[in-house]
Structure formats: C-alpha cells, structure tokens
Amino acid sequence: QSALTQPPSASGSPGQSVTISCTGTSSDVGGYKYVSWYQHHPGKAPKLMIFEVNKRPSGVPDRFSGSKSGNTASLTVSGLQAEDEADYYCSSHAGSNNAFVFGTGTKVTVL
Amino acid sequence: QVQLQQWGAGLLKPSETLSLTCAVYGGSFSDRFCSWIRQPPGKGLEWIGEINRSGYINYNPSLKTRVTMSVDTSKNQFSLKLSSVTAADTAIYYCARSPGVWALDIWGQGTMVTVSS
DSSP: OOOBBOOSEEEEOTTOOEEEEEEOOTTTGGGOSOEEEEEEOTTSOOEEEEBTTTBOOTTOOTTEEEEEETTEEEEEEOSOOGGGOEEEEEEEOOSTTOSOEEBOOEEEEEO | OOEEEEEEOSEEOTTOOEEEEEEEESSOOTTOEEEEEEEOTTSOOEEEEEEETTOOEEEOTTTTTTEEEEEETTTTEEEEEEOSOOGGGOEEEEEEEEOSSSOOOEEOOOEEEEEOO
C-alpha cells in the first residue's frame, strides 16, 4: 500500500487561507469516507484535526475544514494563525488489511 | 480524560527485538483499538498495526512478519514487539487510540527508538 500524496509544503500570511491536498486511489481515499487529518508540531504527538472527511473533534477551531472529491481529499485552514505552522498529515482507511494509510506530509509555513 | 503513556528501550542493536508498552489511564478503552505508528527521522508517519482488548489484531502487511502485538486487560496495557530490527527501524514510535471511526484521537507521547551497533 503506497502512501497518499501530499504537496511537500504550503504557506500563507496570517489571516489568509491555505488548502492542502491528499491524493490516493479508489482503494483508499476514493473508496471510504474515513479520511482524517493530523497536525504535528515537532517534538509533540500528532493531533487529530478532522475525521470522517469533514468532522471536527471537540476543541478544534472551525477554521479547519475538510472535504473530498473522488480520490482527493483536502484540508483548508482559514484565517491562518502563527500556531497553525506545523506538519499536516492525511490518513485514509484502505481496507481490512490497511486500517490506516498516511499521506506524505505537508509543512505549512505562516509567512 | 483518557491518556496514553508509553515506555520502552530507546537504544537497540541490530537483530534485537524492540519492545514498547502503552498504558491507558483515566478511563477504559472499551472496544477501541490501540494502534502503533512510527515516524523515522525526517520522514512521514507509518501505521504499524492495531489491537483491541478482545485481542483482534491487524498488522501492516509490510511489517507483519516481524510484528507482535498483545494486550494485558488486567493492567490496561498494550504492547508492541518488533523483531530483527535494523537501522531502518530507527524512529519515534507512538501508540494511539482509534475510537471506531478510522481516526486516531488520543496519542501517547512518543518513544524515540534508535537502532545502532
């Protein structure tokens, strides 16, 4: 099972929006509604930001939103803030033998 | 509030067996799954496998020949063993809870494991 494809980097100024794509196949992203997104600050544990494509866990700001079209999922961060600077990983369920397939990761920089 | 705390040996020699434990505090895990994930230096996340309190196990096909997961329900602990380690297994290893929606909502603090002769 190959990793999902994400752009290596994305950036935006404070207050702007940034969108990160996550491309897979019909065997993972396109085949299930179970896409999740994680924010990872170096030295800390990853944090769940989005699950089931577009649902936010309690406590996650509504500046974070998710969507999916075909084999590509997306995470949008609106109203960028300095603390949003981190690595972001998508993940998808990929069948009975591949509970989680992660994306390659995107480093978001707040300019 | 459920928390995960993990521990294990941080320095191994090639061919040794990696052994990590993840303890659940602050609540029951019920039928949730405990997943193990790793991140090699400078690389992305890789899912290793999952286990629940009933002992249902699912391993990443790329690692399944070397991975063993177990659960001690009396202690509310999950364990990971990875045999015949090489330098390629050097990584930060995390345990995390899956609440049943194929997402990982609670993570342990991570354990850095280095394999070096």
